[in-house]
Amino acid sequence: MIRAIVVDDDQTVLEVICEFLQMENIDVVGRGNNGKEAVELYRKLKPDIVLLDVMMPRYDGFYALQQIRQYNPSAKVIMVTADLTYETEKKLKELQASAIAYKPYDVDILIEIIQQVNQGKQTCSVNF
Amino acid sequence: MLLKEPHDQKPHKKEILSNTDDVTISYRGEPSFLLTSEKSINQTNDSIALKSNWHASNISIKLIAGFLIICVLTVMVGYLGLIATQQVENLYNFGLGMTTFESMLQGESQLGIKEGASYIQLGILTGVGLTIVSSIGIAIWMLCSIKKTLQLEKKSLITEFQIKNERLLAMSELAARLGHDLRNPLMVIKGTLDVMKVYSKNFDEKTVRRITRLCTAVSSMTRLIDHMLNFVKTSNLEIANNSICQIIKSAIIKVDNPENVQLNYPNNDLKINCDYRLLEIVFANLVSNAINAIKGKGQITIRIIERKTEVLIEFIDTGPGFSSHVTSKLFDPLFTTKVYGTGFGLASCTSIIEQHKGKIFVKNNPTTFTVVLPKEQIDSTKVDGEML
Numbered sequence: 001m002i003r004a005i006v007v008d009d010d011q012t013v014l015e016v017i018c019e020f021l022q023m024e025n026i027d028v029v030g031r032g033n034n035g036k037e038a039v040e041l042y043r044k045l046k047p048d049i050v051l052l053d054v055m056m057p058r059y060d061g062f063y064a065l066q067q068i069r070q071y072n073p074s075a076k077v078i079m080v081t082a083d084l085t086y087e088t089e090k091k092l093k094e095l096q097a098s099a100i101a102y103k104p105y106d107v108d109i110l111i112e113i114i115q116q117v118n119q120g121k122q123t124c125s126v127n128f
Numbered sequence: 129m130l131l132k133e134p135h136d137q138k139p140h141k142k143e144i145l146s147n148t149d150d151v152t153i154s155y156r157g158e159p160s161f162l163l164t165s166e167k168s169i170n171q172t173n174d175s176i177a178l179k180s181n182w183h184a185s186n187i188s189i190k191l192i193a194g195f196l197i198i199c200v201l202t203v204m205v206g207y208l209g210l211i212a213t214q215q216v217e218n219l220y221n222f223g224l225g226m227t228t229f230e231s232m233l234q235g236e237s238q239l240g241i242k243e244g245a246s247y248i249q250l251g252i253l254t255g256v257g258l259t260i261v262s263s264i265g266i267a268i269w270m271l272c273s274i275k276k277t278l279q280l281e282k283k284s285l286i287t288e289f290q291i292k293n294e295r296l297l298a299m300s301e302l303a304a305r306l307g308h309d310l311r312n313p314l315m316v317i318k319g320t321l322d323v324m325k326v327y328s329k330n331f332d333e334k335t336v337r338r339i340t341r342l343c344t345a346v347s348s349m350t351r352l353i354d355h356m357l358n359f360v361k362t363s364n365l366e367i368a369n370n371s372i373c374q375i376i377k378s379a380i381i382k383v384d385n386p387e388n389v390q391l392n393y394p395n396n397d398l399k400i401n402c403d404y405r406l407l408e409i410v411f412a413n414l415v416s417n418a419i420n421a422i423k424g425k426g427q428i429t430i431r432i433i434e435r436k437t438e439v440l441i442e443f444i445d446t447g448p449g450f451s452s453h454v455t456s457k458l459f460d461p462l463f464t465t466k467v468y469g470t471g472f473g474l475a476s477c478t479s480i481i482e483q484h485k486g487k488i489f490v491k492n493n494p495t496t497f498t499v500v501l502p503k504e505q506i507d508s509t510k511v512d513g514e515m516l
Contacts, residue, residue: 010312010315010316012313012316013312013316013319016323017319019323020319020322020323082308082309083308086364103311103312103314103315104314104318104346105315106318106322107322107323
């Protein structure tokens, strides 16, 4: 069973994602609301997958991704964002995000991405 | 032809324009201008006024005033000249009379009167000369004053334009922010619906239909936000040497292509410096529009024509074409002829093409959308020494 942590500043988004992941047999071991919590959760729980929102107040997804990469260069971090600009995409690629999912996404596609990333595939810039 | 935007486009591009009550900013090559409710630009002189950014009404008033002053002066001088000539004639006649009767006695007087008459004539001539000179002076003064006013007008118009432009920029920022923030609640609705769909086996048929209806509404909202962001968001071009055919092919994959549509691909190809993803959006839009226009049955021909410095890409369809009043609004944002259109499709195309320093236009018989792109694209990123 895949162990995942989900981090998003929007509580309802968090609930929806977690509910769906659990339905798909993905164990959500931790939930966080900002980048700092994401880093702490990662260090504590060492999950297989991190689902990380990019735009969060104070400690954002970029910060968390950078910190997690420093801690574990092979960490599997899927970035979730509503920001579709080149700049964000470029920055996320530079920080070596394992995949990028654009909101609002099809949950089926999200599951597919999680499985691909879990198998070790780098799927940067997923278009859907 | 109808305006339709293909699904799943990523927003990149910005160009601000607005159709608010009191401001219209042209954005396709024509000089940018304002039409405000308070400061109206004369319809009759609008092209001149617009080209120079000058206020036509003011120009007319000044010119008419100057013309009238010069006319009045001319009439006055003419009248004075007439009176003076009559006086000279009288004096001269008087002088002649004197010579007739008293020539022997006052021979010198005649000469004196003759001299006096020529002095008066000289005076009149000088007067006329002075009037002409002063008229010219007044005309120059009028022109200078008009020029000054025009400069002031121009300055105030530019300032006003800047203010409006900044307001529009702020509005587009707001739209971008709003679009972005709407994605989270949309995500919740979509996610919840997806969760419900999983359990749909336990629902009755009506509930399943309701869920489907909600899903359709969410995707059309998502599409609208995407297209709006496509239009207002800014980003630099990612210039690379790309094959036009390749872009066209990948654009067509993104469009739902009905069976009865015959697509004629170009038989030549060309590589130009351009942004692949942005041009893909443009081509997908144009093909999608063409499919809509021919109502799923007919032919669409794409041609690549090479010119010296530019390349023309034509999208020709066998559809009915446009009426003239539709053509004029075709590239305006929010204008659509479709029930489910967002009105951002061709507006986005225009701003993308303009970002490439190109042009896009349409003509009827047969309906042809032509995209003109320069072969050499100035790559802003290379200036910074960064290679893409």
